[in-house]
Amino acid sequence: MKFSPQKYSIMHIKCPIDTDSDCKLLPNIKGLKDNTSCLKEKVKVLGLVLDPGLTWEHHITDVEERVEKSLKYLRKILGSVWGREQIYRLEKLQNECLKQVSDALGNTSQRILEKELHINSIRIFLRRTVLAARAEKLKIITKSSNQHHIEDVFIRSSSAASYPTVYSILDLQARNWANQAKNEIIKKKNGSDKRFFAIWLIKEKRSAVVNRLAQKHATRWNSELWDNYRRQRAAQHPKQHRPLALEEAWGPQSLGYYNGLSRGQSTMLLQCRAEFIGLNYFLNGIGGKRQSPQAQAPGTRSVESLEAAMESIPATCPCGHVRQTVFHMFIECPDLRVARRQLEDNVGTLDFKQLLTSHGTVAADWAITHFKLAAQCEFPREGSQFASDDTEPSSCRIN
Template sequence: MLRFPGYVSEEFFVNTGIPQGSPLSPILFVFFSAPMLEKFERLHPDLNIFAFSYVDDSYILVTSRTFGENREILEKYHEQVMEWATPNGIRFDPGKYKVMHFTRTEKCDLYPRIPGLTVKHVINNSVDPEAPKYLRILGVMVDPALKWDAHIANLESKVKKKLGFLKRISSSVMGPNLIDMRRLYITSVRPIITYACACWFVLADGKGQQFRITKKLIARLDRLQRECLVEISGAYSQTPVMVLQKELNIEPIEVALHRIATAHRVRNTNTLEGERMLKVARRPFHRMRSFACFDVHPYWVAYQQAGLVRGEIVQHYGLERSVRLGRNVSGWFNQYLREQGVLRSAYLWAEFAEKHALKAPRTCGYEAVTYMGEWCTNIMSIHLGKTRAQSTILLHMRTGHNGLNANLFSINRADTNMCPCGEGEHTVEHLLFDCVSLARQRRELFPADYGKCDDDLRRLKLRYLLTQCAGPVSAWALKNFELEQFSWTKEHLPVRTRAFPFSSVILPFLRDLSDRQGPQ
């Protein structure tokens, strides 16, 4: 049917084969191209060759004792492909071919003797100084040494481009709220980092380090996630990444990569694809005996661990019968690994907090509020219903990295750490409890003697204010902290502070604390 302004045609049949977007199209193409991939292996079972294809992208992997043997095998394979392609009306353009030799030592300029193919088609050749250093395989940048530097650099570029788009719609004081920004990061930015991580991320465990991702590259990914979290949260740039991850309930990038990669391997265990991969990992050459060195092959180790995890999951959830019947249980795998990710994140946070507590910015004479609690999966609930500016100043108050003099003086951005009132350090604790300049404004929240208690009780009060009563406290802070960052928000987007949560919630809580503490 054709539809134009003022005209609608009769329905008529269009003979175009498979409808555009139909899932049948790639399935039928696989059936069509399968002989191209299978014929050579069937005719030459003595040669070790692995071919795979995705739509119209085909890749051929050959392993042998020398690069010269590899070239001869590729030439034979290409001849067989041409014999199949010509009668089927398929043409290949050698000008688009790429050749890459996997080596960590000397460069190799050998290439199959195919018309139209030259040394310039060899990745990282010694003839052309401008030759590409890596090969793009289904979105993964693979270099001859399998060191993954090129892939990390590529995803850094993609993430920063995406982050630039987010900067256009958001700032620390306006735009989508923090919960929405966090969701945008998890759904549209982090997948760029974790894409295909099952093939390039193998967590180092102290042995078999070859081909594993290095600590240097993990540190780059950690810095990349930190840059993203600073932007989406409005936090100060010196805020530690572990603090941001805890406050936003976002896994450390190493934990996320390990979880996603393990989930893929667990699902892939006991499948034809997984078994073939393990077979190649154990015996890369045809008729080659398995050597002890392959026991520490990173992918062999990773799949062995995935098999153990799969067994734990099946036993933990009682899935033996479902697995035996061939039912889809991947949802259980994902749930278990998410729970393990939370436990791992909590462990890393506890380790970090213990190590850095003494160096943490002080907000109550002890440590920043964020260091007082454990890893919490529902921490984002304190930002429900808050404006972007409220969430930003709340995060600043909880982490201790804020625009107050005490913090700015510690990073050489202020001449003094004292409050303008001259009565104490310019901290969140001081402004909420002691600042004489805010004595009248403070009555909007609680009685004048509210902050007069011992340090332990005072610490609990501050934590409670910045957690359970985050909304009124953040609104009050926007109005009274006199921070230049929020001056525009204060003038153009005023937020009312309401006293009823404090009179009905905080005061009973404080009375209960006082009763438990005994006479002051």
């Protein structure tokens, strides 16, 4: 047997209140004598990190280092993979996509775009997808030739100290979906359990049943989300003019209003229905500004003078009405009375709701021609069926 100095550490223990320097003496042992590398400022013994003065300083430092190392690993696997921050990022991305597809104004409400385009909120899409996938995975458990049931999912303990996890909540909801599908099939098949189990055992039929149920729930969730948005908006702005889109319930009929429309027509119809449009009432509500007549005069060129000459856009129509809204332009504005008669000749009786639903193509062309929304509609205006009728005074022009 040989002595291996490399495996040994030397540390001299002293009284904690001793202020003398640490002892540096080495034992007279071959391999240790004159081997100062064996002297240690701290030594780990049975999980405790000891120092010469037994102050626990190094032990606490070691605990902190190990905990911080563990936390770094935990941050990688226990980060926010499903919480608020992530879903908000996805909602923002979805909103950008909807605005790009619809060509809506930048501050158009995402809820309105989802309703008009009849597209699920990303929250509802993810919830529906996760629950449908879990429900499809549930199997039929056979106890005997006459005893079958859908497999159980993990149920948390009833102990007050236990809390449901996200996965246990989703699993339980998925099993409820499977039971709902079972009840619907049994009712449809005149109370036959065997027919249900026969259908559920076939993957394609099981998927079809679950997807129909998922779509049914998604429609209800979207409707609730839309109704909540309408109530909150009405509570926050009780005196504000309500656009036509807010008067309608959630449903596929909204998307049908845009069938067959060109890009310019669908954009104008959406802006009219949502009233996120460059008319004075809306621009005034968002704090819009424009150049004053003095700024437009010749010789006014400096940046400072142009900024100083900017003025708030009033909510009034150039005709004198207090609110220049979509309804006012289509139904009331006296400056558009000649154009309005042409519109009436085209669609019959002027009904505002019918204009922006059943007669969307005609209404969009009329608005493109007569709203005069700067350069936004220059190209679509050329193809409008009312382009040759653009003989109205310029008082309704939106600058």
